[in-house]
Amino acid sequence: MKMTTTQSSVLSPQSSPRPQRVLAALSGGVDSAVAAALLVEAGYEVIAISMLLAGNAEGHDGGCCSIDDFQDARRVAEQLNIPYYVLNLKDTFRSKVIDVFTDEYLRGRTPNPCLLCNRDLKFDLLWQRARELDAHYVATGHYAQVEYDHEHQQYHLLRAVDQRKDQSYFLFTLSQAQLARTLFPVGHLTKDEVREKARTLGLRVAEKPESQDICFVPDGNYARFIEQRVTAAQRARLTSGAIVDQDGQHLGSHDGIHQFTVGQRRGLGLGGLPEPQYVTSIDADRGRITVGTKSQLMTRGLTASGVSWVEGFPTQEVTATVKIRYRHPAIPSRIVARPNGQAEVWFQESYPAVTPGQAAVFYDGERVLGGGWIEKAL
Amino acid sequence: MIYLDYNATTPLRTEVLEAMLPYFQMHFGNPSSVHWAGRQAKHGVEEARERIAEFLHCRPAEVLFTSGGTESNNLALTGVHNAIRSKGSHIITTAIEHSSILEPLEALATEGASVTILPVTGDGRVRAEDLVAALRPETVLVSISPANHEIGTIQPIAALSRIARERGICFHIDAVQATGKMPLDVTSLGVDLLSLSAHKISGPKGVGALYVRRGTALTPLLRGGPQEREKRAGTENVAAIVGFGVAATLAAQELEATAAHCCQLTQQLCEGIVQRVPGAFLNSPTHQRLPNTLNVGFSDATGEGLMMGLDLAGIAVSTGSACAAGSLEPSHVLLALGRNAEEAKSALRFSVGRETTTQEIDRVLEVLPQVVERVRRAARKNEE
Numbered sequence: 023m024k025m026t027t028t029q030s031s032v033l034s035p036q037s038s039p040r041p042q043r044v045l046a047a048l049s050g051g052v053d054s055a056v057a058a059a060l061l062v063e064a065g066y067e068v069i070a071i072s073m074l075l076a077g078n079a080e081g082h083d084g085g086c087c088s089i090d091d092f093q094d095a096r097r098v099a100e101q102l103n104i105p106y107y108v109l110n111l112k113d114t115f116r117s118k119v120i121d122v123f124t125d126e127y128l129r130g131r132t133p134n135p136c137l138l139c140n141r142d143l144k145f146d147l148l149w150q151r152a153r154e155l156d157a158h159y160v161a162t163g164h165y166a167q168v169e170y171d172h173e174h175q176q177y178h179l180l181r182a183v184d185q186r187k188d189q190s191y192f193l194f195t196l197s198q199a200q201l202a203r204t205l206f207p208v209g210h211l212t213k214d215e216v217r218e219k220a221r222t223l224g225l226r227v228a229e230k231p232e233s234q235d236i237c238f239v240p241d242g243n244y245a246r247f248i249e250q251r252v253t254a255a256q257r258a259r260l261t262s263g264a265i266v267d268q269d270g271q272h273l274g275s276h277d278g279i280h281q282f283t284v285g286q287r288r289g290l291g292l293g294g295l296p297e298p299q300y301v302t303s304i305d306a307d308r309g310r311i312t313v314g315t316k317s318q319l320m321t322r323g324l325t326a327s328g329v330s331w332v333e334g335f336p337t338q339e340v341t342a343t344v345k346i347r348y349r350h351p352a353i354p355s356r357i358v359a360r361p362n363g364q365a366e367v368w369f370q371e372s373y374p375a376v377t378p379g380q381a382a383v384f385y386d387g388e389r390v391l392g393g394g395w396i397e398k399a400l
Numbered sequence: 401m402i403y404l405d406y407n408a409t410t411p412l413r414t415e416v417l418e419a420m421l422p423y424f425q426m427h428f429g430n431p432s433s434v435h436w437a438g439r440q441a442k443h444g445v446e447e448a449r450e451r452i453a454e455f456l457h458c459r460p461a462e463v464l465f466t467s468g469g470t471e472s473n474n475l476a477l478t479g480v481h482n483a484i485r486s487k488g489s490h491i492i493t494t495a496i497e498h499s500s501i502l503e504p505l506e507a508l509a510t511e512g513a514s515v516t517i518l519p520v521t522g523d524g525r526v527r528a529e530d531l532v533a534a535l536r537p538e539t540v541l542v543s544i545s546p547a548n549h550e551i552g553t554i555q556p557i558a559a560l561s562r563i564a565r566e567r568g569i570c571f572h573i574d575a576v577q578a579t580g581k582m583p584l585d586v587t588s589l590g591v592d593l594l595s596l597s598a599h600k601i602s603g604p605k606g607v608g609a610l611y612v613r614r615g616t617a618l619t620p621l622l623r624g625g626p627q628e629r630e631k632r633a634g635t636e637n638v639a640a641i642v643g644f645g646v647a648a649t650l651a652a653q654e655l656e657a658t659a660a661h662c663c664q665l666t667q668q669l670c671e672g673i674v675q676r677v678p679g680a681f682l683n684s685p686t687h688q689r690l691p692n693t694l695n696v697g698f699s700d701a702t703g704e705g706l707m708m709g710l711d712l713a714g715i716a717v718s719t720g721s722a723c724a725a726g727s728l729e730p731s732h733v734l735l736a737l738g739r740n741a742e743e744a745k746s747a748l749r750f751s752v753g754r755e756t757t758t759q760e761i762d763r764v765l766e767v768l769p770q771v772v773e774r775v776r777r778a779a780r781k782n783e784e
Binding site: 069105107109110113150151152153154155156 | 702704705708709711712729774775777778779781
């Protein structure tokens with residue numbers, strides 16, 4: 023396919039009497055700082071925004087949204103001489119992300135809060151603010167690329183140049199209208215180049231370590247986080263239950279389904295079995311964990327719901343590669359799109375650990391075709 | 401750059417700065433020291449105390465210096481409660497007080513005090529009959545701000561304080577926003593405690609005062625020295641206290657002129673908004689309002705978006721009180737007036753001051769309609 027890139031326009035806003043305004047999200051990390059810096063260098067008028075999502079700006083260390091992160095973001099904005107605002111989205115984040123995250127675990131699923139946040143909160147809010155402030159674009163420090171295909175008159179969402187850092191998986195819900203107004207200024211750089219750029223500019227976040235884990239669970243212990251958050255009514259769902267094999271034979275017990283995810287091997291407390299055992303499914307209604315061997319974990323495909331197609335609904339079966347978790351390789355597959363946002367994904371060869379609640383993201387080479395939320399294994 | 405956020409803070413006046421400067425290096429002494437250096441510093445502090453006393457029409461010995469309005473409020477509420485809790489511990493306040501009143505009272509409530517929060521009218525006014533109805537035999541303290549920080553409503557303090565004091569109940573007012581904007585005479589107001597802050601009247605930040613009527617029982621919050629007649633330990637913030645005194649004197653001298661100036665500007669602003677911005681509604685009362693404060697809601701817009709849009713045009717306003725800024729929570733003051741959450745989130749607070757000019761208001765009235773329209777368009781688009 024012949025593609026004409028407009029990604030270079032990132033570095034050269036259309037010359038107009040007034041510079042184009044961009045709303046840039048600053049997390050306090052190096053990627054978003056360099057993204058904002060590149061836009062300033064390119065001549066955009068940049069307005070920086072940080073979003074207070076979890077914890078509070080006092081106390082709460084680790085994770086994102088700590089007072090240190092906001093201070094770093096503020097200092098970067100000062101260095102770039104751009105206006106900086108903090109938006110307090112704690113309430114919205116609680117209802118749209120944390121509550122959903124907890125509910126999903128209680129339903130025996132394994133949610134991905136970053137995806138929920140991107141889909142239901144972060145980008146919508148940035149675009150609304152952008153329109154309010156007369157900004158044409160929203161920019162983030164995500165490692166992904168947007169290209170305009172003149173021949174087909176549509177935008178493509180592409181993987182980042184740095185394959186190890188590629189975050190296109192988290193962006194599959196973006197529509198054409200949204201891509202038209204989105205800039206990912208570091209998508210064509212490697213992480214090393216981003217850090218080098220930050221050093222050259224003397225940005226204080228140049229050597230800042232990457233944030234890990236889920237931003238609202240800084241210690242990474244989300245089982246305990248869920249236990250502390252559940253309502254009295256939900257608590258019943260956290261009680262102990264049985265661990266059974268593929269035939270329903272009792273093998274042991276557990277003290278809460280929220281501690282498990284499909285494919286998990288550790289923490290089952292099953293000794294003395296000839297082969298290692300993995301979680302193959304979670305039955306929330308019966309509080310039951312089913313385990314099996316590595317081969318029993320293999321599946322032929324999956325069904326997905328809430329499917330969105332970046333470049334439009336396909337009229338025929340799609341040959342693609344599919345990522346079923348952020349860090350997993352893309353699996354060669356066939357995708358059958360169904361109406362009402364459903365899709366079936368058939369793997370070319372069986373693949374382990376399809377996990378309900380995670381996203382399945384469809385790729386054609388570097389291009390993101392779309393994606394959806396995993397409902398069950400086929 | 402246009403600054404319309406005088407209720408958040410004010411620029412320091414040159415006269416104030418000049419009065420303060422000698423106290424950083426020349427008169428650097430500790431006022432508690434007996435020697436010459438101490439005496440120089442002591443002189444500055446005591447002269448400032450006399451100025452504040454003159455400002456409030458009280459005795460100098462009734463003025464305690466603190467670190468600001470928040471400390472004064474904390475000291476008044478917690479100090480009175482702790483001093484006389486043996487007699488009972490019921491405290492009355494209103495739904496529209498500043499967080500430095502409401503949060504200390506929440507803390508006292510967890511320690512056993514009972515707190516009644518009075519409702520207000522749609523104008524933000526406290527009704528005398530509500531206060532009477534809330535009184536109990538064990539009521540020890542009433543705290544009501546004479547002028548609201550967000551909407552500027554002025555309360556009939558003399559009438560309210562009479563109700564309390566007739567029954568021997570201590571009456572405190574948080575006069576931080578009223579200072580320099582309306583006369584404050586502790587005798588005619590009939591109050592036992594009154595909180596002040598310097599930086600709202602062109603003084604420095606980090607200094608305030610608490611008026612404590614002679615004979616009012618008060619337990620200190622800070623212990624560790626004999627300063628402020630053992631009610632507030634710690635070496636005095638001498639230069640700031642000196643600046644505060646001068647700022648108070650200037651504010652008293654210019655009270656009427658500043659009020660008239662501000663009144664004219666807020667009227668110009670209010671009329672201009674009504675003319676040029678459809679769907680704007682007044683949250684401030686139409687009468688008995690601080691002359692410098694105008695709170696306006698803009699239907700189908702978010703105050704936060706408006707504030708940012710104005711800021712990018714160089715105009716500083718606020719969505720509520722500075723302490724709640726950056727929060728999407730609707731203002732508790734506007735909710736108490738009966739506004740719904742959406743109306744409350746659409747509000748902007750304009751507060752003008754001595755340095756504000758008619759031309760600046762003209763400029764705001766040019767920019768504001770465009771910013772409101774853009775934010776409304778963005779909100780409509782988001783719903784599509």
